[in-house]
Amino acid sequence: MKDNTRFEIRIAGFGGQGVVTIGKVLGQAFTIHEGLNSVNTRSYGPESRGGACRSEVVVSQSEIHYPGVRNADILVALSQTALDTYIGDLKEGGILLIDPNSVKHVPEGVCFYEVPAMEIAHEVGSVKYQNSVALGAMAALLNGRIKKESLALAVAENVPEKTMKKNIEAFERGWAHVSVALNLVI
Amino acid sequence: MSVASLAKKENGTCPPALITPGRHYLEGSEACVEGALVAGLKVYGGYPITPASEIMEHAAQRLPAVGGRFIQMEDEISAACTLIGASWAGGKAMTATSSPGFSLMQEAISFSIMTETPLVIVDVQRPGPGQGYITTSQEDVMQARWGHHGQGPIIALAPCSVQDMFDLTIEAFNLSEAWRTPVLIMAEETVAHMRERLIVPDLDQIRVVPRKKPQDLGIAPEDYQPYGHDLVPPLADFGEGYNINHVSLAHHPDGNVARYNLDMHRENVVRLHEKIEGNVDAIARVESRFLDDCEHVLICFGAVARTGVEAVMEAREVHGVKIGFLRLVTLWPFAENQLRKLINKVGTIFVPEMNLGMMVHPITETLRDRCDRVVSIPSIGALHSPETLLEKICEAVKC
Numbered sequence: 406m407k408d409n410t411r412f413e414i415r416i417a418g419f420g421g422q423g424v425v426t427i428g429k430v431l432g433q434a435f436t437i438h439e440g441l442n443s444v445n446t447r448s449y450g451p452e453s454r455g456g457a458c459r460s461e462v463v464v465s466q467s468e469i470h471y472p473g474v475r476n477a478d479i480l481v482a483l484s485q486t487a488l489d490t491y492i493g494d495l496k497e498g499g500i501l502l503i504d505p506n507s508v509k510h511v512p513e514g515v516c517f518y519e520v521p522a523m524e525i526a527h528e529v530g531s532v533k534y535q536n537s538v539a540l541g542a543m544a545a546l547l548n549g550r551i552k553k554e555s556l557a558l559a560v561a562e563n564v565p566e567k568t569m570k571k572n573i574e575a576f577e578r579g580w581a582h583v584s585v586a587l588n589l590v591i
Numbered sequence: 592m593s594v595a596s597l598a599k600k601e602n603g604t605c606p607p608a609l610i611t612p613g614r615h616y617l618e619g620s621e622a623c624v625e626g627a628l629v630a631g632l633k634v635y636g637g638y639p640i641t642p643a644s645e646i647m648e649h650a651a652q653r654l655p656a657v658g659g660r661f662i663q664m665e666d667e668i669s670a671a672c673t674l675i676g677a678s679w680a681g682g683k684a685m686t687a688t689s690s691p692g693f694s695l696m697q698e699a700i701s702f703s704i705m706t707e708t709p710l711v712i713v714d715v716q717r718p719g720p721g722q723g724y725i726t727t728s729q730e731d732v733m734q735a736r737w738g739h740h741g742q743g744p745i746i747a748l749a750p751c752s753v754q755d756m757f758d759l760t761i762e763a764f765n766l767s768e769a770w771r772t773p774v775l776i777m778a779e780e781t782v783a784h785m786r787e788r789l790i791v792p793d794l795d796q797i798r799v800v801p802r803k804k805p806q807d808l809g810i811a812p813e814d815y816q817p818y819g820h821d822l823v824p825p826l827a828d829f830g831e832g833y834n835i836n837h838v839s840l841a842h843h844p845d846g847n848v849a850r851y852n853l854d855m856h857r858e859n860v861v862r863l864h865e866k867i868e869g870n871v872d873a874i875a876r877v878e879s880r881f882l883d884d885c886e887h888v889l890i891c892f893g894a895v896a897r898t899g900v901e902a903v904m905e906a907r908e909v910h911g912v913k914i915g916f917l918r919l920v921t922l923w924p925f926a927e928n929q930l931r932k933l934i935n936k937v938g939t940i941f942v943p944e945m946n947l948g949m950m951v952h953p954i955t956e957t958l959r960d961r962c963d964r965v966v967s968i969p970s971i972g973a974l975h976s977p978e979t980l981l982e983k984i985c986e987a988v989k990c
Contacts, residue, residue: 432616443616445787446781446785447784470897472781472787472894
């Protein structure tokens with residue numbers, strides 16, 4: 406009775422990139438808006454900014470026991486260190502999403518998607534929207550697993566009212582960026 | 592959804608009070624505070640420390656909504672002492688800290704046991720010794736039992752999920768009031784920082800144990816003895832007209848410290864001990880799965896139960912090992928009778944813990960004659976992976 410519905414997402418980068426928030430928003434979208442079970446865990450160093458930071462979301466239709474990632478289905482690497490550390494745990498055929506401005510080297514043979522989250526966020530108005538860009542990109546990658554609206558709703562619930570429009574704009578830009586690569590209907 | 596918005600009243604502009612029944616997605620720290628508020632938390636005295644600070648932050652944010660009081664103290668010693676005063680004044684009180692701070696609270700714990708003061712302390716354990724590290728740990732489970740000086744019993748619970756952080760916090764307050772004693776919640780960074788679904792039942796379905804008071808038992812102020820009347824003495828609040836002398840020195844049942852002798856002290860300490868250790872089966876709980884056919888058993892507690900049950904299920908399904916699972920929900924008092932009732936004769940007992948082997952000792956002492964051997968599976972600073980547990984199981988049972 407192995408849990409075939411278990412789906413594992415790992416987001417890694419530096420403190421300050423919104424890694425923890427991405428995990429929280431994803432988990433909330435899956436559990437509150439899609440009715441699935443999800444567990445979100447996080448870990449970071451003692452530094453408040455700049456240290457290595459990781460957030461994980463395990464999703465399943467069944468009860469989730471072990472809360473951590475065993476073999477990631479999706480890895481979001483927002484720094485070269487994050488990619489180097491966690492690429493080995495990515496499932497064969499798993500999805501890798503990187504920010505090409507922070508991750509310069511991806512091992513040969515690994516298929517990946519790019520979203521220049523920091524750059525797009527800057528265009529929207531502030532680098533602090535980069536997690537919403539990344540979440541938009543993930544909404545496209547998770548097409549079929551979660552409704553885009555569920556994720557957008559969870560983004561809206563987790564940002565201050567005054568920046569909500571900007572965050573949703575960033576989310577849409579991230580979604581559009583990856584949708585083009587995936588040939589999704591925009 | 593932010594915690595503040597969780598309890599939004601449907602109509603009107605009342606400040607958010609208690610969490611709304613239904614499905615929530617919360618962090619363990621938030622669930623702990625929400626549970627405490629449902630149990631009637633009125634006072635939080637705190638001092639921040641990683642990874643327990645979130646509990647303090649949520650308490651600070653949420654207590655005003657229920658007319659409660661939050662105070663940040665100068666250190667953990669005073670934070671714990673705040674609870675003692677608050678409890679004597681009639682308020683349910685709690686604090687949360689992490690391992691180094693838990694050491695500093697031991698004096699107040701001992702004092703509360705002797706003065707029979709209900710209060711709740713959460714230890715979000717991190718690795719030690721010293722300031723140690725800031726990840727997860729179960730290294731304080733023996734300190735919970737033996738860290739405070741003197742022959743005092745303790746109640747300590749071990750949550751393994753966000754739901755537990757809510758439910759067991761309510762249970763901690765209930766046990767604390769029912770037995771008039773401090774209760775410890777031995778959480779870990781893992782459960783405190785984990786987010787997952789929390790189901791909140793209708794609030795009127797949640798059992799909240801009120802304080803046993805002399806007024807309710809028909810005891811007049813002139814007849815009241817703060818440490819007398821019963822195995823669990825009734826507790827009057829300050830300011831209700833009852834003379835209360837709270838002392839942690841050896842005392843007469845009426846609280847008089849000038850009129851005592853060694854026999855009186857012995858009698859008191861034995862009563863304190865019996866109050867908890869004589870009622871283990873009413874206080875302590877265990878959870879079990881797959882014990883009916885088991886030839887081996889894995890015993891664990893806290894977040895390790897999450898990995899434990901996954902490894903046990905996989906060992907059964909993939910490797911055909913007849914292994915059972917048992918979780919200590921209550922660490923102290925130790926559920927000796929329940930363990931002996933549930934485990935008759937097995938080959939190997941596996942005890943994974945996030946320390947170098949602590950609860951394995953009372954488990955071995957209890958089940959020495961019920962197994963061929965006990966295998967301790969230690970881990971420092973991180974949750975074991977299911978692979979680690981499976982490897983140990985397969986190594987021992989040759990699968």
